[in-house]
Amino acid sequence: MELARLADTTQSAIARLEAGRTSPSFDLVLRLLKLCGFRLDVALEPYDDSDVAQAQANLCRTMEGRLDNMESALRFVFEGRKAVREQRSA
Numbered sequence: 001m002e003l004a005r006l007a008d009t010t011q012s013a014i015a016r017l018e019a020g021r022t023s024p025s026f027d028l029v030l031r032l033l034k035l036c037g038f039r040l041d042v043a044l045e046p047y048d049d050s051d052v053a054q055a056q057a058n059l060c061r062t063m064e065g066r067l068d069n070m071e072s073a074l075r076f077v078f079e080g081r082k083a084v085r086e087q088r089s090a
Contacts, residue, residue, distance in 0.1 A: 007031045 004011040009028065016022040024032070033040050058066055 003032075003035065006035050 001011050004014045007014070007028065008031070013022070017024055030040060058069065061069065
């Protein structure tokens with residue numbers, strides 16, 4: 001009841017939203033977020049599908065090929081960590 005009053009809408013409108021029977025207007029979404037102590041930030045970022053491409057490439061490999069690929073990646077990470085530790089201690 002109080003949320004509806006603060007959001008300048010009706011309790012039945014809030015009940016319909018909660019039940020998923022209706023979609024709120026963008027203005028109502030912003031008001032409800034503000035009332036709950038949140039702010040909506042929208043950012044447009046380039047789509048990055050590199051994870052999908054890597055997963056698809058892995059599907060084409062045999063189990064042994066996947067393991068070899070993983071071992072190679074782990075060696076790369078461990079060597080990088082080792083280089084950082086050596087640089088810090090120098």
